[in-house]
Amino acid sequence: MKISTLSIGDELICGQLTDTNAGTIASLLLAEGLRIQRHLAVGDNEPDIIGALADLERVSDAIIVTGGLGPTADDLTSRAAARATGRRLVINEEARNHVCLMSGKLENLIFCPLSDKQAMLPTKSALIPNPGGTASGFHLMHNGCFMFFMPGVPSEMVVMLRDTVIPFILERVVQKRVIRTESLNLFGPCEAEVDELLLGIARPEQGLTLGICVTFPWMKVTLRVEADNLDTATDLLLPAVRTVRERLKEYCFSSGGISMDDALAELFRERCLTLSLAESCSGGLIAKRITDIPGSSLYFCEGAVTYSNAAKTKLLGVPAELLNNSGAVSMECASAMARGIRHSSGSDLGLAVTGIAGPDGGSEDKPIGTVFISLAAPDGCWTKRFQFSGSRDEVRIMTAWTALDWLRRYLLSREQRV
């Protein structure tokens, strides 16, 4: 079944609001083995809505429309739907009762001026109940294409989609193809390198495809299989996932929706080690990400954001002489910071970063993007120099990701203490 989505709203095509409904619908349908073919968005404008419905109808068996069912004058979807399908707009008593009920006006059925608009539906349409708001949805069939109309409010839309639209579609899908996906998240290599590593895994002729999605600074590799039944799908997918894992090795930090921060938190809990941080150029970003995770107080002791030299000396015990001789952005300083915070906090691990995030402060020796990261641990202290590129934000983000990934790899290399 070919399914399209249509989002209606001026705010969507003016860039004032990001359209999240399209993605939500796509992922809920995908979980049922249904795929969106195309997604279209137009403004609150009758000719555009009619044109969009006509275009999509030609290429789709079903269209899922959101938006433009509100009570105000700029909500035009019902009228456009009636025009596009050659129907009249009539009062739908069921929809009217619903508006009145939701407006808490049940005792006053005679005069509900606002509600009338939301009760006007194209003839021969069936209601899509909306337990969360005044706007009823509706669906109808035109030229062999099912059209579903729902309000744009995400929380209302999701319930209507789940309870009415998806079951309706599933009942009518003959010979449903099974779709299964599995995704792995990685940090470190560039896209071309991953492409090369994964060469020959996809088997499009058998329905097994592979996609790489880059979301700076990490990547998601998604394996997708489409087959006649679950067994075939699983038989194709599992060995492929195993091969991908083997080839990506430690680049892969998690699978599915598990973030780097989640994965690292899990390792800290398993390894029973504590951490303190000394941050200069990352300015608290690493501490923020560590403490984003509930329960991080179990392993995170303290963080020092030592922006000034004075703070580095006072809080971390970095000798003033070292700062004078080697500078605050140096191998020596990073290492002293890591050892300093480890010592003063009494944590198992001390991690420190110092660098030049820009846009100013670079030199020939140490251009913008130069970052030193140091890890002090019970079994040693290591310091590495990195050269990142991009804006101040990008340098800081790369610094935090690289530091967190280093912690992850360090913890992985340690025996699990049970």
Place this chain on the structure above:
Amino acid sequence: MKISTLSIGDELICGQLTDTNAGTIASLLLAEGLRIQRHLAVGDNEPDIIGALADLERVSDAIIVTGGLGPTADDLTSRAAARATGRRLVINEEARNHVCLMSGKLENLIFCPLSDKQAMLPTKSALIPNPGGTASGFHLMHNGCFMFFMPGVPSEMVVMLRDTVIPFILERVVQKRVIRTESLNLFGPCEAEVDELLLGIARPEQGLTLGICVTFPWMKVTLRVEADNLDTATDLLLPAVRTVRERLKEYCFSSGGISMDDALAELFRERCLTLSLAESCSGGLIAKRITDIPGSSLYFCEGAVTYSNAAKTKLLGVPAELLNNSGAVSMECASAMARGIRHSSGSDLGLAVTGIAGPDGGSEDKPIGTVFISLAAPDGCWTKRFQFSGSRDEVRIMTAWTALDWLRRYLLSREQRV
């Protein structure tokens, strides 16, 4: 001029990635008085891309396409563009040199296997330079419709749009209606309150409209005027902006694209005061936001992320007795933390937060979302209790926003030192 956008990528129509490019393009064009008519998204699939280009071409004077120009096998846009416009794909030397240059392979022009794909463009297309990545963009004209193709990476796309695509379109636009917008950013009130404050300002019959866009936890009020000429537009817009400013008062923290963090940084520079932070439940988030701003080392001295009680005592001098009697989440502790960090750092201002971000740790007295914020300044020390709602993330975000807004209001109340 009728303009459409087309986003290409399986991850977009599978719901794995939210398409932000469409919104970015729409708002950048709107700022130039250009409006997007419709937005379409399809997967990495040649027939769908060709079909989408054909559909959009019928209703558009220009199509702005993003995505699918990467080096990997699932990037199909160039080939589909060639097919859709009846052209051949040929090596474009300029694009090829660019790929090699960006890959740091200039000395090895003979063998760049990966780069060839990104250098294959439809015949008779002009390059859209991409200073940020290997994928060159290109544009061509087909059946009277301009088609622009750019990579999907937002940071690369924005530069190419701004530097090449928008100037190209503006040169060809005849009889442009003047659109002017002005937006004000606010923090504090709820949407209904803002709605009431701004009653009667919009004059849609004269082309002056007003929109409120809520982006948790702040809001943007956008005034938009569409008129025949710049004078009429300005005459309508300026008094309306003034009225909005007067009614919103100190809720309004900035205008246009200036963030809360930018606005606060500007005030710190003007007031010549220094700041140190002591963060418990916000875990470095406030320090991160302060140091997001280039040059923040001028006024930001140090931050202490004191997650444990021991750290609060050691780094901030909070008496162990106080922690035992009042608890770490208390008026007394917040105040001691603010005074402690102000004293130990020697900064003009010390700001401290302590609270319960959840999901665990709440009690009847101090439910999840209880946060104490304290500001220690030369002229006094104030502590306030807040009750935020929502998830751990939301509580932390509200904590940081509230603290930064408090700093902003405090600095505003101080005389400017020149």
